[in-house]
Amino acid sequence: MSDPTILPQEPRAEFASPEGRAHYARSLDCVHCGLCLPVCPTYKLSGRETASPRGRIYLMRAQADGRLDPTETFEEELKFCLVCRACETVCPSGVQFEALMEHARADLVRARPLRGIRGWMRTFLLRTVVPSRAWLCIAAQALAIYAKTPLRRWAAPILKRVAPDLLEREALMPQIPPRRLRTDLPPFTHAQGNRHGRVALHEGCVASQLLPEVNRATARVLSKNRWDVVTWNSPSCCGALHAHAGDLEFARELARKNIEAFERSGADWFVWNSAGCGSHVKAYPRLLEHDAAWHARAKALAAKTRDISELLAEHGFSPRRLPVEAKIAYDEPCHLVHGQRVSAQPKQLLSTVPGAELVPLSGATDCCGAAGLYSLERTADSLAVLDSKMEKIRESGATMVATGNPGCILQIRAGAKRHGLAIKVVHPVQLLDEGEGSEL
Ligand code: SF4
Ligand code: SF4
Numbered sequence: 044m045s046d047p048t049i050l051p052q053e054p055r056a057e058f059a060s061p062e063g064r065a066h067y068a069r070s071l072d073c074v075h076c077g078l079c080l081p082v083c084p085t086y087k088l089s090g091r092e093t094a095s096p097r098g099r100i101y102l103m104r105a106q107a108d109g110r111l112d113p114t115e116t117f118e119e120e121l122k123f124c125l126v127c128r129a130c131e132t133v134c135p136s137g138v139q140f141e142a143l144m145e146h147a148r149a150d151l152v153r154a155r156p157l158r159g160i161r162g163w164m165r166t167f168l169l170r171t172v173v174p175s176r177a178w179l180c181i182a183a184q185a186l187a188i189y190a191k192t193p194l195r196r197w198a199a200p201i202l203k204r205v206a207p208d209l210l211e212r213e214a215l216m217p218q219i220p221p222r223r224l225r226t227d228l229p230p231f232t233h234a235q236g237n238r239h240g241r242v243a244l245h246e247g248c249v250a251s252q253l254l255p256e257v258n259r260a261t262a263r264v265l266s267k268n269r270w271d272v273v274t275w276n277s278p279s280c281c282g283a284l285h286a287h288a289g290d291l292e293f294a295r296e297l298a299r300k301n302i303e304a305f306e307r308s309g310a311d312w313f314v315w316n317s318a319g320c321g322s323h324v325k326a327y328p329r330l331l332e333h334d335a336a337w338h339a340r341a342k343a344l345a346a347k348t349r350d351i352s353e354l355l356a357e358h359g360f361s362p363r364r365l366p367v368e369a370k371i372a373y374d375e376p377c378h379l380v381h382g383q384r385v386s387a388q389p390k391q392l393l394s395t396v397p398g399a400e401l402v403p404l405s406g407a408t409d410c411c412g413a414a415g416l417y418s419l420e421r422t423a424d425s426l427a428v429l430d431s432k433m434e435k436i437r438e439s440g441a442t443m444v445a446t447g448n449p450g451c452i453l454q455i456r457a458g459a460k461r462h463g464l465a466i467k468v469v470h471p472v473q474l475l476d477e478g479e480g481s482e483l
Contacts, residue, residue, distance in 0.1 A: 228259065243310035312348075370443065409432065
């Protein structure tokens, strides 16, 4: 396993730091067996060794050894990766691919920063909009206005000329609910003798604006199962998008703020209905491994972090009583099954839904192509991965798909629109919710 004392023979300056050393040592875990190739969506799409996990690790090591400059090809292969982590699940050598990719992308951002208007927009989106509830609300409502007014018609020819892929994605845009400046989740509290404990529920960045019904269902289900629920929305993001984009400095800033907010909340557990966010919070100790003042606090938070399905399966839950007449396919979010190794718990929840038939979905653990900003930045690749997922969903005969990650819910809904499939796409927790205001 990783030995952080090992250095490349002629290390570049950035690999001499403790963080650089740890990164380099992680790359040595790969024994080039190639078992990861058949599960890698970008290898399957392209057939290129350099677009596989093994090939990417080789490129990263060549770059660290000073044998390869960060060229356009290197950049392309790093950005083509969905960071789905399917390679980690099958790797016999325990390669921590996500950690490698985050560090390599951070190096790339330093070596080849995105300049001009695209660079400015990316930084503005990641550092200003995403961590702020107010900015998120403004951005969501601006999109809602765009979707409902002639602006959309006027913009179409311009988009067609400058970004045809984005126009294809725009046609699949979800409906945006009314403004979500403040939380609409009241604090749920129970009498002292009648409660399990207190959970902190983070509403997330995308979910707070685009899927508020999932947050409401999560809070109602927790409350029904005798959990006190506290929420906060500053910062409004866990930092996963930043880490994947190579902005580790800002990701660490958000991690520290969330650790402080959790400690202040007095909660027993930090619960997530977003697989990507839960997975990232569980990785805070790695993100802060070289920060002596915060590492222990990050570890304590990670130990208290649970996906909603994990928490309910661990502590028990009241099943739904009203029947749901549907054929349900469960699609496993990458960051739940590969990132957190949580697979049985959501299926356990779904198996209790009366009236529903659970149908098998082939390729359920394959990526759907959402992958955070990937669906916007690499639309054509994202849609190619999605098309293969939608084909499998069609073959399953499902009338409903359940999946525990906001990005996947939106992506599969977009896929249903693109493929003309009449299916509902919901979060598993919505199938346990039958409280006042429950929406299925
Ligand atoms: S499965 Fe693991 S050890 Fe084998 S090539 Fe892939 S990353 Fe390397
Ligand atoms: S994270 Fe996913 S896309 Fe990236 S190399 Fe691994 S399997 Fe391939």
